[in-house]
Amino acid sequence: MTTTKPQPPLLSGSYPLIGHLIEMAKDQPALLRRGQQEKGAPYMIKMGKTPCVVLQGPEHAKVFFQQTDKALRMDKAYQFLKAIFGNTSFLQSPESYHNQRPVQIAPFKRDKMLSYIPIIQEEVQRWLDGLGEEGEIQLVDEMRYLTQVVAAHAMMGKEFRNAMSQEFWDLFMDISNALDPYLPSNWPFPKFIRRDRAKKRMIEILEPIIKERQAHPEKYDDFLQELLMTKTKDGEQLTVHQAIDWVIGFMFAGHETTYGHGSWLMILLLQNPWYIEHIEKEMDELMPYGTQISIEHIVGLKHIQWAIDETERMKPVAPGLFRGVEEPLELDGYSIPAGSWVMLDTLGAHYSEKVYTEPEKFDPLRFGPERDEGKGRFKLTGFGGGIHTCTGKNFAHYEMKIIASLMLQQFTWELRTKDPHTVMGKGAAGPSQTTLAYKRKTLTKRTAPQATPAATGCPHMAAAQNA
Numbered sequence: 310m311t312t313t314k315p316q317p318p319l320l321s322g323s324y325p326l327i328g329h330l331i332e333m334a335k336d337q338p339a340l341l342r343r344g345q346q347e348k349g350a351p352y353m354i355k356m357g358k359t360p361c362v363v364l365q366g367p368e369h370a371k372v373f374f375q376q377t378d379k380a381l382r383m384d385k386a387y388q389f390l391k392a393i394f395g396n397t398s399f400l401q402s403p404e405s406y407h408n409q410r411p412v413q414i415a416p417f418k419r420d421k422m423l424s425y426i427p428i429i430q431e432e433v434q435r436w437l438d439g440l441g442e443e444g445e446i447q448l449v450d451e452m453r454y455l456t457q458v459v460a461a462h463a464m465m466g467k468e469f470r471n472a473m474s475q476e477f478w479d480l481f482m483d484i485s486n487a488l489d490p491y492l493p494s495n496w497p498f499p500k501f502i503r504r505d506r507a508k509k510r511m512i513e514i515l516e517p518i519i520k521e522r523q524a525h526p527e528k529y530d531d532f533l534q535e536l537l538m539t540k541t542k543d544g545e546q547l548t549v550h551q552a553i554d555w556v557i558g559f560m561f562a563g564h565e566t567t568y569g570h571g572s573w574l575m576i577l578l579l580q581n582p583w584y585i586e587h588i589e590k591e592m593d594e595l596m597p598y599g600t601q602i603s604i605e606h607i608v609g610l611k612h613i614q615w616a617i618d619e620t621e622r623m624k625p626v627a628p629g630l631f632r633g634v635e636e637p638l639e640l641d642g643y644s645i646p647a648g649s650w651v652m653l654d655t656l657g658a659h660y661s662e663k664v665y666t667e668p669e670k671f672d673p674l675r676f677g678p679e680r681d682e683g684k685g686r687f688k689l690t691g692f693g694g695g696i697h698t699c700t701g702k703n704f705a706h707y708e709m710k711i712i713a714s715l716m717l718q719q720f721t722w723e724l725r726t727k728d729p730h731t732v733m734g735k736g737a738a739g740p741s742q743t744t745l746a747y748k749r750k751t752l753t754k755r756t757a758p759q760a761t762p763a764a765t766g767c768p769h770m771a772a773a774q775n776a
């Protein structure tokens with residue numbers, strides 16, 4: 310006799326047609342906390358009419374990541390991104406994804422990664438040099454600016470970075486502001502019209518750059534060139550339009566995420582000055598002021614790495630990950646039907662007492678070798694997991710490490726906004742606007758290469774300089 314397994318229990322508070330959407334849009338973490346308390350994962354919520362099974366913790370994460378591209382599909386859950394970013398990366402079918410994967414990972418190979426370190430340092434140093442002696446900044450705006458110039462310089466090359474105008478980022482914002490998981494993306498809403506116009510103009514800007522590089526590959530050796538020259542498993546190179554989708558896709562995937570995470574990193578550190586002492590001590594020993602940063606410094610700065618990991622745990626910018634269920638799945642005695650969704654509750658799992666001691670406490674030393682609380686797969690999932698783990702994770706780590714270490718080394722900072730809170734952006738959850746006051750430290754040794762003046766300035770920096 311065959312018995313049909315039950316579906317996971319439905320969380321209370323679901324309304325006809327909209328399900329839990331309103332509660333989700335208002336405060337996703339509160340909804341998931343309520344779900345965990347009321348039902349314990351797995352349980353079901355309704356995203357409109359679509360059932361969505363919420364999973365939590367390392368065991369569920371293992372199934373979530375290992376079943377991706379098998380019973381679970383990323384492209385089904387993130388369809389709404391297609392209208393903007395085309396058929397890149399995980400937005401394709403699993404077959405096409407695996408075919409194009411060599412192209413996706415090529416710009417992050419070790420030799421290429423090493424070449425991004427001096428670029429990141431140059432951009433961060435240029436920004437710090439522009440700060441003057443003392444003043445105030447809006448942290449999130451400045452982090453956004455830094456991630457933009459770093460992305461433009463490291464991914465698109467120095468010429469592009471220097472010629473880059475505000476227009477490029479305004480177009481980029483028109484594209485990402487149109488992201489909407491609920492509305493059909495071809496309806497004639499003003500934001501969709503703006504998005505299509507921006508995409509058209511973006512193509513006009515990027516097309517000649519890509520064509521020039523395809524015509525003269527011998528002249529270039531950087532991130533973009535690696536993307537253009539690497540062949541898929543089928544032996545094809547990207548077409549111009551595919552390459553444009555990739556460029557916009559990488560910028561999107563690595564922009565709001567990195568400035569959100571980087572901003573939280575600084576905020577959490579400034580709220581916990583005891584830990585800054587560990588970082589400063591390590592920097593004094595390993596990377597004194599003026600050092601040209603190398604991979605040895607990146608690897609050697611352990612305390613800042615643990616702070617980055619602790620920020621990922623406490624303030625994951627992707628607090629929940631989604632998949633479409635392609636084939637029925639069984640989990641913990643329940644059946645999850647095809648056509649539904651699953652959501653991995655990363656934020657909830659990161660605060661589980663089963664995994665972390667005193668999870669409410671900022672304590673980066675938990676990731677040190679003595680306690681090693683992050684050991685074991687799928688405990689920390691702020692960068693995803695399995696084959697679809699964030700391709701730009703190391704890039705983001707290098708960038709945040711260099712930004713935070715140079716900021717702390719060369720200035721003292723004070724948090725003026727006492728209680729920053731999480732705000733949901735278009736592609737990531739980051740901190741609300743946060744004011745920092747700063748004062749330059751008196752530093753004697755300076756051997757790092759002088760940064761060249763910026764060709765185009767950041768409006769926020771101009772304001773700081775004139776202050």
Ligand code: HEM
Nearest residue numbers: 399562563566567570627630691692693697699700701705
């Ligand atoms: C702090 C910064 C970042 C965070 C927290 C982050 C987070 C994530 C997460 C959670 C995923 C997996 C999504 C899922 O499984 O549903 C992901 C995937 C991805 N990320 Fe990141 N990301 C960051 C920075 C970057 C950067 C800088 C880049 C590129 C320049 C990048 C490129 C990608 C790509 C291409 C994927 C798709 C991977 C695949 O499907 O194979 N990310 N990221």
